[in-house]
Amino acid sequence: MELRQLEYFVAVAEERSFTRAAERVHISQSGVSAQVRQLERELGAELFDRSARVVTLTVAGKAALDHARAALAAAGAVGQAVGEVTDLIRGRVTVGMVIGCTLTPLFDALAAFHEAHAGVEIVLLEDSSDRLVEGVRTGAFDLALVGTATAAPDGLEALTIISERLTAAVPAGHPLAKQPHLRLRDLIAHPIACMPPGTGLRTVFDQACAAQGLHPTITLQASAADAIADLAARGLGVAVLSSSMAEKHRDRLTVRAIDDVGTPAVLALIWKSAPTPAVGRLLAHCRQASTE
Helix, strand or coil: CCHHHHHHHHHHHHHCCHHHHHHHHCCCHHHHHHHHHHHHHHHCCCCEECCCCCCEECHHHHHHHHHHHHHHHHHHHHHHHHHHHHHHHHCEEEEEEECCCCCHHHHHHHHHHHHHCCCCEEEEEEECHHHHHHHHHHCCCCEEEEEECCCCCCCCEEEEEEEECEEEEECCCCHHHHCCCECHHHHCCCCEEECCCCCHHHHHHHHHHHHCCCCCCEEEECCCHHHHHHHHHCCCCEEEEEHHHHHCCCCCCEEEEECCCCCCEEEEEEECCCCCHHHHHHHHHHHHHHHC
């Protein structure tokens, strides 16, 4: 008795036709019939009543069907278990990270995963959030850390790591430094230093301006938050950053929340549904690291 014989038997029973069963398992009808006949000879009983146009199970066939399905399921489980072990022994995980981001919990998670699964190759690449999202959708990346204006891009799973409001950061002598409360309209009278299009923070800022019909002058763009802060500290523009990005520069910049931007900038891990075992284990490390 072979697994393929059980597979063909189940296919005929479910399709109630040798022709449709053959199409389902992608072999000829004569091949299905021959294998089912061989199975019947080994069992010593006919499994199908072939006298009518529609194939039906005999009493023996009905008794065998659930057991055949269970045997096929068990064989599939064996293959899955071996595949998972193999994936975690010598697999490969490609991780994307938005340009200019230094996130300690992600690096901690990668280190913990590498220690537990040293045979799995980790590839880490930087790119813009827009391209990372598309890369996860196409399979170029298994997992990516992106900036986004939504909790989860359409069709993908997500784990929010950071969700923060936008702030404006200026040197102490700047006119905006004297205002306890800032609105978007206050900012557009000045040159803006911000992250480039394709980043989550820029998307939030652009959408907020568009909603109010505002047209800011963005004269300076940089992918790294520290570079934007440096430009602002030299009086070259008002830095638009998330609260944690700006917080690191309070020794030289005055930081104000932008009161009329309620949508947060989100930093999130994204992946496709039903991840591989290796990606699933890495996600578990990421969840643990983000809560510590």
